[in-house]
Amino acid sequence: MERIIGIDLGTTNSLSATVFEDGPEVIGLDDEASVTPSVLSWTDSGWLVGREAKDRRISNPENTVYSVKRLMGRDMAELGTIVKDLPYKIVEAQRQLVKVRVGSREFTPQELSAEILKKVKLKAEAILGESIGKAVVTVPAYFDDAQRQSTRDAARIAGLDVVRIVNEPTAAAIAYGLDEKKDGYVAVYDLGGGTFDISILKLTGKIFKVVATHGNTQLGGDDFDRAVVDTLKARIKQKHPDAEFNDPETMQILKKTAETIKIDLSLTTETSYSFALPKLGLLIEGSFNIEEFESLIAPMVEQTLESCRHVLHEAKLTLKEIGEVVLVGGSTVVTSVRKQIESFFGRPPHVAIDPYKVVAIGAGIQGHLLAGGRRDFLLLDVIPLALGIETLGGTFSKIITGNSTIPIEESETFTTNVDDQTSIDVNIFQGERELIKDCRALGQFKLKGIPAMKAGFPLVEVMFRVDANGILTVSAKEKRSGKKAEIEVIPFHGLTQFEIERIMDDSFEHAIDDFNDRQLIEFRQTAERVFRGIEQTWDIAEKALGAADREKIQKQIEVVRQSMKGQDSQALKAELDMLGDLTRPLADTAMGQTILSELQSEV
Amino acid sequence: MAFEQPACQTCESTLISRLFCFSCNAFQPLPREIDLFEVMGLPIAFEIDSEELEELYQRLSLELHPDFFETAPEAEKRLSETALVILNRAYNTLRDSTLRAGYLLFLLAKDKKLDERTLPVGFLQQMFNMQEALDELLNSDDTAALIRMSKDLQDRHKKIETSFVSLFKIIEDSPEDLEKLQQLQTYLNADRYLRRLVDRIPENGLLQN
Numbered sequence: 001m002e003r004i005i006g007i008d009l010g011t012t013n014s015l016s017a018t019v020f021e022d023g024p025e026v027i028g029l030d031d032e033a034s035v036t037p038s039v040l041s042w043t044d045s046g047w048l049v050g051r052e053a054k055d056r057r058i059s060n061p062e063n064t065v066y067s068v069k070r071l072m073g074r075d076m077a078e079l080g081t082i083v084k085d086l087p088y089k090i091v092e093a094q095r096q097l098v099k100v101r102v103g104s105r106e107f108t109p110q111e112l113s114a115e116i117l118k119k120v121k122l123k124a125e126a127i128l129g130e131s132i133g134k135a136v137v138t139v140p141a142y143f144d145d146a147q148r149q150s151t152r153d154a155a156r157i158a159g160l161d162v163v164r165i166v167n168e169p170t171a172a173a174i175a176y177g178l179d180e181k182k183d184g185y186v187a188v189y190d191l192g193g194g195t196f197d198i199s200i201l202k203l204t205g206k207i208f209k210v211v212a213t214h215g216n217t218q219l220g221g222d223d224f225d226r227a228v229v230d231t232l233k234a235r236i237k238q239k240h241p242d243a244e245f246n247d248p249e250t251m252q253i254l255k256k257t258a259e260t261i262k263i264d265l266s267l268t269t270e271t272s273y274s275f276a277l278p279k280l281g282l283l284i285e286g287s288f289n290i291e292e293f294e295s296l297i298a299p300m301v302e303q304t305l306e307s308c309r310h311v312l313h314e315a316k317l318t319l320k321e322i323g324e325v326v327l328v329g330g331s332t333v334v335t336s337v338r339k340q341i342e343s344f345f346g347r348p349p350h351v352a353i354d355p356y357k358v359v360a361i362g363a364g365i366q367g368h369l370l371a372g373g374r375r376d377f378l379l380l381d382v383i384p385l386a387l388g389i390e391t392l393g394g395t396f397s398k399i400i401t402g403n404s405t406i407p408i409e410e411s412e413t414f415t416t417n418v419d420d421q422t423s424i425d426v427n428i429f430q431g432e433r434e435l436i437k438d439c440r441a442l443g444q445f446k447l448k449g450i451p452a453m454k455a456g457f458p459l460v461e462v463m464f465r466v467d468a469n470g471i472l473t474v475s476a477k478e479k480r481s482g483k484k485a486e487i488e489v490i491p492f493h494g495l496t497q498f499e500i501e502r503i504m505d506d507s508f509e510h511a512i513d514d515f516n517d518r519q520l521i522e523f524r525q526t527a528e529r530v531f532r533g534i535e536q537t538w539d540i541a542e543k544a545l546g547a548a549d550r551e552k553i554q555k556q557i558e559v560v561r562q563s564m565k566g567q568d569s570q571a572l573k574a575e576l577d578m579l580g581d582l583t584r585p586l587a588d589t590a591m592g593q594t595i596l597s598e599l600q601s602e603v
Numbered sequence: 604m605a606f607e608q609p610a611c612q613t614c615e616s617t618l619i620s621r622l623f624c625f626s627c628n629a630f631q632p633l634p635r636e637i638d639l640f641e642v643m644g645l646p647i648a649f650e651i652d653s654e655e656l657e658e659l660y661q662r663l664s665l666e667l668h669p670d671f672f673e674t675a676p677e678a679e680k681r682l683s684e685t686a687l688v689i690l691n692r693a694y695n696t697l698r699d700s701t702l703r704a705g706y707l708l709f710l711l712a713k714d715k716k717l718d719e720r721t722l723p724v725g726f727l728q729q730m731f732n733m734q735e736a737l738d739e740l741l742n743s744d745d746t747a748a749l750i751r752m753s754k755d756l757q758d759r760h761k762k763i764e765t766s767f768v769s770l771f772k773i774i775e776d777s778p779e780d781l782e783k784l785q786q787l788q789t790y791l792n793a794d795r796y797l798r799r800l801v802d803r804i805p806e807n808g809l810l811q812n
Contacts, residue, residue: 001674002674163673164670204661205661206665207661207664207665209661366670369670369671370670370673370674371673371674372673372674375671378664378665378668378670378671379670380664380668401695401699404691404695405691405694405695406691407669407684407687407688407691408688408691408692408695409688409692410692432802433802433803434799434802434803465688467684468669468670
C-alpha cells in the first residue's frame with residue numbers, strides 16, 4: 001500500500017500527518033519539530049524555509065516572505081490593502097497573476113507555496129524513512145476554483161501528486177467524528193491566520209456529509225495583528241507626529257509586538273509592551289488591556305458570526321439543532337473569539353483535539369482511506385459557490401449551484417450568432433450573486449472548430465465537471481456533427497500547463513536528489529535544535545536528574561555528534577531517538593519547572 | 604404513474620437503484636438517458652419521501668464513491684466516478700423542490716413545446732415593484748426591511764410549491780393536458796424568477812430559521 005500523507009498547508013504554519021500503527025498523528029519527532037512555519041527567506045544559496053526563515057523576519061524583512069496563502073489565486077485588486085502592509089514586494093504579472101519580487105527575481109505564489117510543501121515533504125520523508133509521492137492537501141472550504149487550482153499546481157511543482165484536495169473544516173470533522181462517534185449536526189468554526197470558514201456537517205453512521213459552508217478567504221488572525229499594529233502606530237504618532245512606519249524592519253517589529261500582545265491577551269487581561277524601533281531611534285513602552293483588544297477585533301468577529309447565520313440559513317437549520325461546535329485554527333485560541341462563539345451557539349465549543357493539529361490529522365486519515373487502508377467512513381463534500389457563465393446584460397447564469405455535492409457534472413448548449421461562425425467565447429464565473437460584477441472571473445474558454453453552418457444551427461454541448469477536489473474541467477462537443485469541439489481554457493489568476501512545467505524544470509536543477517542526503521540534512525538540524533534545548537534546561541537537569549543520568553545524556557550527545565559527521569542517516573536517527581529517550585524525564589521536569597516558576601512569580 | 608422495477612443485469616434481482624445491485628454488488632451498465640427518479644428508487648411524482656431519498660443516497664455513496672476506488676484499476680475507477688456524478692445529479696436535483704419540478708416537467712412534457720418565458724398574470728409587475736424596492740433597500744442599511752422582503756419572497760415560493768403539488772396531481776391523471784403543462788411551466792418560470800431575486804439579497808437580509 002503506497003502511503004498518502006495529509007498536509008495542512010496553512011497561512012502561518014504547515015504540517016503533515018499520517019496513520020501510524022497506533023493511530024493517526026502528526027509527523028514529527030516532537031510537537032515543535034512537526035510544525036513548519038509557512039515562511040520563506042531568500043539567501044544567496046536559495047530559499048530557507050520554516051523556522052530558520054521565520055527567524056530572519058526582522059533581520060531581513062525584504063527577502064522574507066510569509067502569508068503566501070493569502071496571495072494564492074488572487075489579483076492585485078482583490079488583495080487590496082494587504083499589499084501595503086506586507087514588508088515584501090508584490091507586483092502584477094500576466095493574466096491577473098501576482099508575483100513576489102525578491103531582489104531581481106520574481107516568484108508566483110504557487111512556486112513559493114511549493115517551497116513550503118517541499119520542506120514539509122522532506123521532513124515527512126526523513127521521519128518516515130520512505131519517499132513520499134502522494135498527498136491529501138487541505139484548503140479553506142471557501143477557496144474558489146482558482147485558489148484550489150493554484151494549490152494543486154503548487155503541489156505539482158513540489159513533486160507531489162495531490163490525490164485529493166479536502167476542505168479544512170471537513171478534515172477537522174473527520175478527526176473529530178472518528179474520535180467521538182456521535183451522530184448529529186456539527187458546526188466547524190475555522191479561523192486561521194488568513195482565512196475563515198464555517199461549515200455544517202451531518203454525521204450519520206459512517207457518513208460525513210457537508211450540508212453547507214460559508215466563509216471569507218481574506219479574514220483571519222493576521223487581521224487581528226494588523227488592527228493592533230494600527231493602534232500602536234496611532235499611539236506612537238500621538239507622541240511623535242513625524243514618525244513614519246514604512247520601512248520593512250519597523251513593520252516587522254510592530255507585527256511581532258502585535259502578535260505577542262494578541263497571544264498574551266489570550267492568557268491574561270492586561271499586558272505591557274516595550275520595544276525599540278532602531279530605524280526611528282525610538283523606545284516604545286505601553287500597555288494593552290483585553291477590553292481595548294476586544295473592541296478592536298469586534299467588527300471582524302461579528303463578520304464571522306454573519307457567516308454563521310448565513311450557513312444556518314443555507315442548511316435550513318436552527319441553532320438548537322447543532323449538536324456540537326468544533327473549533328479549528330490558531331485564532332480560535334483568542335479568548336474573546338471563543339466567548340462570542342459560545343454565546344452565539346449557546347454552548348461551549350468542543351476543544352478536545354488540538355486546533356493546530358486537527359486539520360492535518362483529518363487529512364492524514366483521509367489519505368489512509370484513499371490509499372486503501374480502511375473504508376469505515378466516507379466524506380461527502382460540496383462545492384462552496386455556484387459555477388456558471390456570463391449571459392446577456394452581464395448576468396450570471398448558474399450551471400452548477402452552490403453547496404451541490406461533488407463530484408458533479410452539468411451541461412449547457414450553446415449556438416452561434418452569425419452564419420459560418422466557427423468559434424464561440426464563453427466567460428466562466430464563480431459566485432452566488434445575480435450579476436457577474438459581483439462574482440469571480442475564473443477564465444474564458446474558446447470553442448473552436450465548430451463546423452460552418454447557418455447562425456443558430458450548431459448545437460455545442462459544453463460539459464462542466466467538478467471533480468471530488470472541487471476543481472472544474474470543461475469539455476465540449478457539437479451535437480449535430482458529433483464532432484468534439486476544441487476547447488481552450490485561459491485561466492485567470494492561474495498558471496498554464498507550460499508555465500508549471502517550466503518552473504518544475506527550473507526547480508529540479510536545484511533539488512538535492514539523493515534521499516539519504518536530504519534525511520541527513522533534516523536530522524542534523526533536528527540534532528542541533530535538541531542540543532540547544534538541552535543546554536537551555538541544563539541547570540534544571542543538575543537539580544532534577546541524578547549524576548549517572550546526566551552522564552548518560554552527555555555521552556549520548558557525543559555519540560550523536562559523531563554520527564552527525566557520518567553519512568548514515570538511519571544510524572543518526574537511531575542515536576537521536578536514544579537521546580530523546582534519555583532526555584524525556586528532563587523535558588517533563590523542565591516544563592514542570594517553567595510552569596512552577598511562573599506561578600511563583602505571579603504570587 | 605406506472606413504474607417498472609428494473610432487474611440486475613448480472614443476477615436478475617430487482618434493482619432498488621439503476622446504478623448498482625445491492626444483492627450481488629455489481630455496477631449496472633448505464634443507459635444513454637437515465638431517469639433520475641429511477642436512480643434514487645423513487646416513483647415519478649412531485650411529492651417525494653425525502654428521508655427515503657437521503658437514505659438511499661447514503662447507501663449508494665458508501666458503495667460507489669471514487670474515494671474507495673483510488674487504488675482500483677483505471678476502468679473501475681472511471682466507472683465509479685461516472686456513477687457518482689449521476690447519483691449526485693439525481694440527489695441534487697430531486698431534493699430541491701424547484702429543480703425537481705423542472706426535471707419532472709421536462710420528463711412529462713417530452714417533445715411538447717412549452718413557452719419558457721410566460722409568467723402568471725400580474726407577476727411581472729409585482730416583481731418590477733419588488734426589484735425597485737430592493738434596489739432602494741440595497742443602498743440603505745435597513746436590515747429589518749430586507750428580512751421582511753426575504754420573508755415575502757419565501758412565502759411566494761411556498762405558494763408556488765403548493766400549486767405544484769396540485770397541478771402535478773392533475774397531470775398524473777391526464778398527462779396530455781397541454782394547458783395544465785403550460786400552467787406548470789409558467790409557475791416554474793415564476794419560481795426561477797423569485798430565486799434570482801433572492802440571490803440579490805445580501806447576507807444580513809437573509810431569514811433566520
